[in-house]
Amino acid sequence: MKSGIGVIVGTGMLLAACGPAENAQGPDEMFDAAEQKMTQAFFQHIPEAATTVGLDENIVSGTSVRFMDRSIDGNRERNRALEDALASLQSIDPESLSPKERRRHALFTALFDGALAPSRVVDYGTTAGDWSFWYTPYAIVQNSGPTVEIPRTLTSLQQVNNAAEAEAYLGRLGAAAQALDGTLESFRAAVAQGAGPPDFIIEKSLAVVEAFIEAGAGENPLYVSFVDSLASAGVANADDYTDRALGIIEADVIPAYQRIADYLAEISTSAPHDAGIWRLPNGEALYAAMILHMTDTNKSADEIHELGLREVDRIALEMDSILRSEGYADGTVAERMQLLFVEPRFLYSNDAEGKAALLKDIRTDIDEMYARLPDVFLNVPDVDLAIRAIPDFSQASAPLAYYSEPAPDGSRPGVYFINLRDTAELPSWTMATLNYHEAIPGHHLDSATGVSTASTPLEQALYSNASAEGWALYAEQLAAEMGMYEGDPYGDLGRLQAELFRAARLVVDTGIHDQRWSREQAIDYMVSVTGVDEASAVSEVERYAVLPGQALGYKLGQLMILELRAEAKQVLGDTFDIREFNQQVLDAAAYPLPIIDRSVREWIGASEAKGVTGLEGDVTPD
Numbered sequence: 378m379k380s381g382i383g384v385i386v387g388t389g390m391l392l393a394a395c396g397p398a399e400n401a402q403g404p405d406e407m408f409d410a411a412e413q414k415m416t417q418a419f420f421q422h423i424p425e426a427a428t429t430v431g432l433d434e435n436i437v438s439g440t441s442v443r444f445m446d447r448s449i450d451g452n453r454e455r456n457r458a459l460e461d462a463l464a465s466l467q468s469i470d471p472e473s474l475s476p477k478e479r480r481r482h483a484l485f486t487a488l489f490d491g492a493l494a495p496s497r498v499v500d501y502g503t504t505a506g507d508w509s510f511w512y513t514p515y516a517i518v519q520n521s522g523p524t525v526e527i528p529r530t531l532t533s534l535q536q537v538n539n540a541a542e543a544e545a546y547l548g549r550l551g552a553a554a555q556a557l558d559g560t561l562e563s564f565r566a567a568v569a570q571g572a573g574p575p576d577f578i579i580e581k582s583l584a585v586v587e588a589f590i591e592a593g594a595g596e597n598p599l600y601v602s603f604v605d606s607l608a609s610a611g612v613a614n615a616d617d618y619t620d621r622a623l624g625i626i627e628a629d630v631i632p633a634y635q636r637i638a639d640y641l642a643e644i645s646t647s648a649p650h651d652a653g654i655w656r657l658p659n660g661e662a663l664y665a666a667m668i669l670h671m672t673d674t675n676k677s678a679d680e681i682h683e684l685g686l687r688e689v690d691r692i693a694l695e696m697d698s699i700l701r702s703e704g705y706a707d708g709t710v711a712e713r714m715q716l717l718f719v720e721p722r723f724l725y726s727n728d729a730e731g732k733a734a735l736l737k738d739i740r741t742d743i744d745e746m747y748a749r750l751p752d753v754f755l756n757v758p759d760v761d762l763a764i765r766a767i768p769d770f771s772q773a774s775a776p777l778a779y780y781s782e783p784a785p786d787g788s789r790p791g792v793y794f795i796n797l798r799d800t801a802e803l804p805s806w807t808m809a810t811l812n813y814h815e816a817i818p819g820h821h822l823d824s825a826t827g828v829s830t831a832s833t834p835l836e837q838a839l840y841s842n843a844s845a846e847g848w849a850l851y852a853e854q855l856a857a858e859m860g861m862y863e864g865d866p867y868g869d870l871g872r873l874q875a876e877l878f879r880a881a882r883l884v885v886d887t888g889i890h891d892q893r894w895s896r897e898q899a900i901d902y903m904v905s906v907t908g909v910d911e912a913s914a915v916s917e918v919e920r921y922a923v924l925p926g927q928a929l930g931y932k933l934g935q936l937m938i939l940e941l942r943a944e945a946k947q948v949l950g951d952t953f954d955i956r957e958f959n960q961q962v963l964d965a966a967a968y969p970l971p972i973i974d975r976s977v978r979e980w981i982g983a984s985e986a987k988g989v990t991g992l993e994g995d996v997t998p999d
Contacts, residue, residue, distance in 0.1 A: 425507035442548030448559030519581035671926035678891035685883025714908030760825035761790035819849035847934010
């Protein structure tokens with residue numbers, strides 16, 4: 378996630394560094410050796426992550442031509458290697474390290490321990506994916522896993538700028554069938570032990586696979602994007618490369634997708650309907666592990682559920698006030714918001730012209746925000762941001778928007794992906810908040826800061842779900858405080874409705890996975906509380922079903938940042954500077970919440986001492 382690739386020794390040197398001579402090393406040198414071991418284990422077993430950060434092949438060889446091994450043996454070996462690397466790090470006393478290394482020790486320990494926690498209580502599921510160090514309980518689903526991530530890696534992340542990179546593309550394309558077959562092996566084994574996904578997830582997953590197959594090899598995105606990349610780069614003998622790609626897709630990749638489609642169809646009629654992971658083997662323990670993994674906290678599901686209900690009530694009251702001031706007085710908040718979703722004045726036409734207008738307005742919002750960032754941040758990194766439509770074949774099951782981080786070396790921009798399946802889902806009053814969350818000052822500013830400050834590949838690749846999403850939700854509120862919704866009550870309603878949605882997630886995620894809510898009960902709750910249309914609620918609830926706990930990170934992370942800010946204001950008084958506070962959080966935004974908490978509190982203490990002593994002319998706070 379962050380840039381500044383350091384010098385990492387090769388495997389042979391790494392083994393030597395971890396051998397008997399280790400006792401002669403100082404603590405920081407021992408930490409460096411442990412980090413090197415982690416780096417090797419992480420990128421060797423998650424090669425797509427190496428592509429994401431642009432890892433030099435001299436650090437971990439062969440990553441550009443492989444996919445993660447999701448077979449039964451592959452999953453076991455990956456977990457074993459990552460656990461072994463974590464144990465090496467944990468053998469070092471963090472108090473013996475320098476402050477910089479102590480903080481990185483905390484980062485690696487927390488994120489490795491959290492990601493591996495689910496696999497310690499169950500023997501199914503997959504640790505990590507192509508864009509996150511996240512455990513997922515089901516190997517094949519509608520919005521992640523190799524059926525979605527293999528095309529994403531090859532079309533959005535794999536660079537094709539010369540002949541060598543074209544060969545690497547073909548090598549990885551040739552590895553796709555084996556990766557898919559290994560996934561199917563694990564998936565079958567999980568289903569056999571009662572750990573398969575519910576029927577509605579199988580249905581959506583099958584639709585994604587069939588959409589990939591349907592176009593045929595010549596129109597397949599893996600082929601089309603390769604043709605375009607070769608042409609853009611001006612690679613010689615492009616026809617030879619594309620002919621080979623077409624042959625691989627036709628003979629290997631599509632048949633592997635078809636094998637998955639056949640099995641999904643076979644089990645679709647016998648799959649259970651219950652949405653939550655409580656029904657899986659040791660499902661209650663798994664959900665507790667997922668809460669730790671995805672939120673950096675040990676809060677219970679009951680605590681989170683009750684917090685969500687309180688936040689829903691608070692935000693709804695604020696929305697009610699604005700709605701009444703705009704003449705919408707009748708019905709629940711959700712019912713009145715539903716009226717705004719269908720008002721023609723807020724809708725883009727669902728055609729090429731309307732979609733072009735929507736994309737243009739996104740860019741305008743982002744440009745306006747860029748101009749205002751110096752008011753609330755000390756540093757604004759210069760990292761390119763692209764805006765792209767989500768590919769057609771995955772639109773049906775994809776979220777409305779998501780962000781893909783930039784390459785640390787600048788070879789790939791940060792990308793804000795927007796789902797243009799139906800512009801009715803994106804009324805104009807919702808767009809500013811979505812833009813601030815996914816791009817500026819949300820995920821893109823976070824990632825741009827990351828690629829400008831991290832010192833090693835492992836730091837670049839890792840981030841906390843709760844801090845990253847908490848930051849992006851905080852960014853939405855920050856935009857309001859900056860005056861971005863001044864004179865735009867409907868835009869502010871869009872912001873509040875988005876926050877209400879995140880509060881409702883606390884209720885629904887815990888409802889599904891702990892309180893045994895049905896899919897239908899969860900959908901009804903989302904519609905009745907937030908006012909979103911049923912199709913959007915369905916997509917969201919089905920996302921929570923396959924990524925337990927992930928949706929909890931947004932609100933829990935935002936609330937911690939706001940609590941820290943309130944404390945900083947109280948302690949520092951007139952010397953409080955919003956730019957300094959925001960920069961403190963942003964500079965640590967990839968780190969787990971406890972590390973951010975400690976870092977900001979140390980800054981508050983240092984700033985208070987500075988003010989009290991009057992250093993550098995600071996005003997002593999009251």
